[in-house]
Amino acid sequence: MADQGEKVTFENMHRFGRLQDAGQEIDMNEAFYVACRSVRDFRSREAAALALADTVRAKLDQLSLTSPDPDRVDRANADKLVKGESVSIGPILDNGQVRDVLSYLMAKDVYPMYGEDRRPFRADRPRDGVVIGRYSLQDIARAPHLLHMLLHPRLLGAATAFLGALPTVSICTFVWSFATGQEAQNMQLFHRDNDDFRQCKAFVLLTDTLDAQDGPHVYVRHSVDQDMVRRRLEGRGIAPDHREDLLHRLFDGVPNHRYADSLVEEAFGPESVDVLTGRAGDCFMENTWGIHKGLPPRRAPRLVLQIQYALQPSLFFTYEPVAIPGMDRLSAEDRYVCRAYLKAR
Numbered sequence: 629m630a631d632q633g634e635k636v637t638f639e640n641m642h643r644f645g646r647l648q649d650a651g652q653e654i655d656m657n658e659a660f661y662v663a664c665r666s667v668r669d670f671r672s673r674e675a676a677a678l679a680l681a682d683t684v685r686a687k688l689d690q691l692s693l694t695s696p697d698p699d700r701v702d703r704a705n706a707d708k709l710v711k712g713e714s715v716s717i718g719p720i721l722d723n724g725q726v727r728d729v730l731s732y733l734m735a736k737d738v739y740p741m742y743g744e745d746r747r748p749f750r751a752d753r754p755r756d757g758v759v760i761g762r763y764s765l766q767d768i769a770r771a772p773h774l775l776h777m778l779l780h781p782r783l784l785g786a787a788t789a790f791l792g793a794l795p796t797v798s799i800c801t802f803v804w805s806f807a808t809g810q811e812a813q814n815m816q817l818f819h820r821d822n823d824d825f826r827q828c829k830a831f832v833l834l835t836d837t838l839d840a841q842d843g844p845h846v847y848v849r850h851s852v853d854q855d856m857v858r859r860r861l862e863g864r865g866i867a868p869d870h871r872e873d874l875l876h877r878l879f880d881g882v883p884n885h886r887y888a889d890s891l892v893e894e895a896f897g898p899e900s901v902d903v904l905t906g907r908a909g910d911c912f913m914e915n916t917w918g919i920h921k922g923l924p925p926r927r928a929p930r931l932v933l934q935i936q937y938a939l940q941p942s943l944f945f946t947y948e949p950v951a952i953p954g955m956d957r958l959s960a961e962d963r964y965v966c967r968a969y970l971k972a973r
């Protein structure tokens with residue numbers, strides 16, 4: 629334990645978090661992760677996120693890194709993210725850039741995202757029964773135009789304003805969803821992401837996603853805040869007992885909970901369910917505490933780059949940053965944003 633009266637600094641704070649005297653160590657990262665996933669009350673999550681943002685800004689200051697003033701970046705889109713509305717960014721890759729990414733990835737091994745069988749395959753010959761595929765960290769890191777996407781000013785501006793400090797890319801992954809005809813599973817079912825008290829995701833479409841057959845992303849508008857949902861249910865004249873039951877089922881679920889389509893439809897109505905379509909190269913962002921899913925494609929496989937911006941690396945993952953050319957030409961701030969996945973050498 630730290631000496632009595634010793635000042636808590638960023639350098640020594642981890643020692644205050646460990647109960648070494650009792651001969652047992654409690655990993656506070658683990659405790660923090662459990663908290664991120666278990667605190668379901670929106671206002672408590674927001675208070676924790678704001679405190680965390682203050683801490684991150686102080687830490688950045690110590691590292692002589694500049695965190696842009698959250699009010700001077702993309703406040704308008706950040707406000708939408710806070711309220712639980714999706715943000716349309718528009719195209720961030722042109723057709724040639726999309727082709728570069730696709731032809732690079734088609735020549736790399738794809739691994740099943742879930743399940744025991746980890747054998748790789750190629751995206752043009754998906755293995756039977758594999759619904760969702762991913763790439764290795766090495767192959768993700770070397771993908772063409774990756775830095776352009778991760779550090780895109782529109783994405784960083786909205787993420788910085790939303791999070792209240794310079795973000796950390798805590799997930800960066802190309803995800804294939806294959807047209808298998810199987811029932812929706814996992815992230816194809818309605819859920820909330822809860823890696824951090826506040827996090828947002830940018831989805832960059834790499835295949836055209838024009839209608840329900842293409843497996844579009846689906847976002848439930850205004851599903852982040854139980855008080856807002858309560859007011860809306862009141863406004864629709866839902867009886868108090870039933871209203872509280874719906875709220876309980878929408879907010880008090882265990883982490884990793886999946887929500888039935890019928891529950892979402894009943895609580896929010898079809899007009900609050902946004903189906904986000906677009907052409908390859910298009911990007912949209914959302915606060916993924918809001919309820920969402922990626923529909924299974926029915927015609928052709930669908931490829932998306934998913935970028936999660938948060939206040940810190942996810943405590944769930946072990947990262948192995950990959951050295952890539954071009955990193956040493958970036959500003960220290962940009963290197964910080966990408967540090968969980970990419971390094972200079």
Ligand SMILES: O=C(O)CCC(=O)C(=O)O
Nearest residue numbers: 815821845920921922932
């Ligand atoms: O692929 C999608 O559209 C959704 C993915 C998702 O929700 C997730 O990875 O958490």
Ligand SMILES: [Fe+2]
Nearest residue numbers: 815820821916
């Ligand atoms: Fe998700």
